[in-house]
Amino acid sequence: MNPLANELNTLIQKHSPAIFEMLSNFGKEIYFPKGILSQSAEAKQGAHKYNATIGIAKEKQGSMYLPCIMRHFKDLKPEQVVNYAPGSGILELRKEWKAKIIRQNPTLKGAPISMPVVTNGLTHGLFLAGDLFVNPEDLIILPDKIWGNYRLIFEVRKNALLRQFSFFSGDGLNLQAIKDVLETEKSREKIILLLNFPNNPTGYSIKTREASKLTQILTDVAKSGQKIITIIDDAYFGMFYEEDVLKESIFASLASTHENLLAIKLDGATKEQFVWGFRTGFMTFGIKNGNDEMYDAMVRKLMGCIRSSISNSSVTSQNVVLSALKNPTFHEEQQAKIQILKGRALKVKEVLSSSKYDDAWDQYPFNAGYFMCLRLKNINAEKLRQHLLKKYGIGVIAVNETDVRIAFSCLEEEFIQDLFDTMYKATKDLS
Numbered sequence: 265m266n267p268l269a270n271e272l273n274t275l276i277q278k279h280s281p282a283i284f285e286m287l288s289n290f291g292k293e294i295y296f297p298k299g300i301l302s303q304s305a306e307a308k309q310g311a312h313k314y315n316a317t318i319g320i321a322k323e324k325q326g327s328m329y330l331p332c333i334m335r336h337f338k339d340l341k342p343e344q345v346v347n348y349a350p351g352s353g354i355l356e357l358r359k360e361w362k363a364k365i366i367r368q369n370p371t372l373k374g375a376p377i378s379m380p381v382v383t384n385g386l387t388h389g390l391f392l393a394g395d396l397f398v399n400p401e402d403l404i405i406l407p408d409k410i411w412g413n414y415r416l417i418f419e420v421r422k423n424a425l426l427r428q429f430s431f432f433s434g435d436g437l438n439l440q441a442i443k444d445v446l447e448t449e450k451s452r453e454k455i456i457l458l459l460n461f462p463n464n465p466t467g468y469s470i471k472t473r474e475a476s477k478l479t480q481i482l483t484d485v486a487k488s489g490q491k492i493i494t495i496i497d498d499a500y501f502g503m504f505y506e507e508d509v510l511k512e513s514i515f516a517s518l519a520s521t522h523e524n525l526l527a528i529k530l531d532g533a534t535k536e537q538f539v540w541g542f543r544t545g546f547m548t549f550g551i552k553n554g555n556d557e558m559y560d561a562m563v564r565k566l567m568g569c570i571r572s573s574i575s576n577s578s579v580t581s582q583n584v585v586l587s588a589l590k591n592p593t594f595h596e597e598q599q600a601k602i603q604i605l606k607g608r609a610l611k612v613k614e615v616l617s618s619s620k621y622d623d624a625w626d627q628y629p630f631n632a633g634y635f636m637c638l639r640l641k642n643i644n645a646e647k648l649r650q651h652l653l654k655k656y657g658i659g660v661i662a663v664n665e666t667d668v669r670i671a672f673s674c675l676e677e678e679f680i681q682d683l684f685d686t687m688y689k690a691t692k693d694l695s
């Protein structure tokens with residue numbers, strides 16, 4: 265093993281033997297090299313005469329750039345647009361994001377969490393969690409309603425075993441199903457639980473009382489000696505439309521419950537700031553009694569994963585996101601857009617409250633996010649999807665044989681009634 269990896273492992277083991285045991289074989293081997301990046305960081309401090317370290321081009325004391333490119337970025341300096349970002353992301357952005365997490369999650373109450381590390385969107389954060397923690401045959405527990413890409417990332421790439429639990433019981437989360445799966449997997453030394461609220465595809469987000477019960481269930485698992493890694497996909501954080509929905513991330517209550525429970529928060533600008541193509545996400549660790557030295561070692565491992573996969577994330581996107589976060593109008597602008605999505609969600613609820621659709625479908629519970637799902641009663645979802653597309657020019661997603669996902673985030677409120685009426689007509693065409 266490389267001595268730098270050994271150094272990081274020793275630090276992690278010293279402060280958190282549980283996290284060391286959670287690491288995958290790759291996670292144990294990975295380190296951040298003292299190569300070009302750290303030498304050039306040193307040169308940035310000390311090379312007052314000539315700095316000939318890093319692979320960019322410079323002129324007139326600044327970064328070289330093409331005017332035809334820079335003309336698109338009037339408020340940013342060339343360095344903020346064309347340079348490489350640090351592997352872990354722009355420090356100021358990471359600090360701002362951490363402050364935002366703390367502000368939006370009062371339950372953390374000062375619990376120590378790591379500095380967020382910038383990822384190339386949440387997908388990359390999931391991939392990095394796979395790198396650090398998942399060995400072939402490791403078990404990942406997740407709902408039966410998921411974003412399909414989890415399969416590619418964890419099952420196909422990492423050869424993990426996926427165990428799905430039934431997501432809903434009545435109009436809420438099926439906590440008993442989670443408890444049951446955990447019970448049957450008690451003999452494993454380590455398990456991974458993947459949670460996503462607000463959920464894709466259903467638009468369901470955990471309610472406050474469910475969150476405290478789930479925290480208790482997971483704390484009991486950790487207390488029994490089993491190591492548990494919770495990966496929290498907060499892609500749609502903040503888009504909560506109903507009173508009883510938890511307005512924080514479940515990360516906040518899991519981040520300091522027990523030394524055997526590691527919480528990993530994946531979030532980002534993608535959906536929250538409506539910048540899907542920017543590819544700016546974040547990964548943050550939280551564990552009871554986590555300290556700076558241990559978190560720093562974990563961050564350096566993460567930087568090794570990033571360096572060896574994508575090297576670093578777009579500096580341009582990071583600078584725009586940072587500037588937005590510091591802009592005094594940011595909160596107001598963001599809330600205005602969330603209100604539009606909330607208006608659409610409430611309109612969907614109003615339209616679907618009519619009994620006229622009862623013979624065609626049921627709706628799954630939803631209270632947040634971008635989506636909602638219907639469970640068809642008589643028609644195959646893929647058949648309906650194709651028919652809707654060909655005959656009516658309407659696109660929806662067939663999630664499986666029975667379920668259809670509708671992204672109300674893409675629908676103006678005034679079209680919602682017509683959409684469901686047409687869908688209903690389409691089910692009649694086919695029956």
Ligand SMILES: Cc1ncc(COP(=O)(O)O)c(C=O)c1O
Nearest residue numbers: 385386387411460464497499534
């Ligand atoms: C639940 C969930 N997680 C992660 C992602 C991916 O986010 P990103 O575009 O930042 O990679 C999506 C995108 O659809 C999603 O629905």
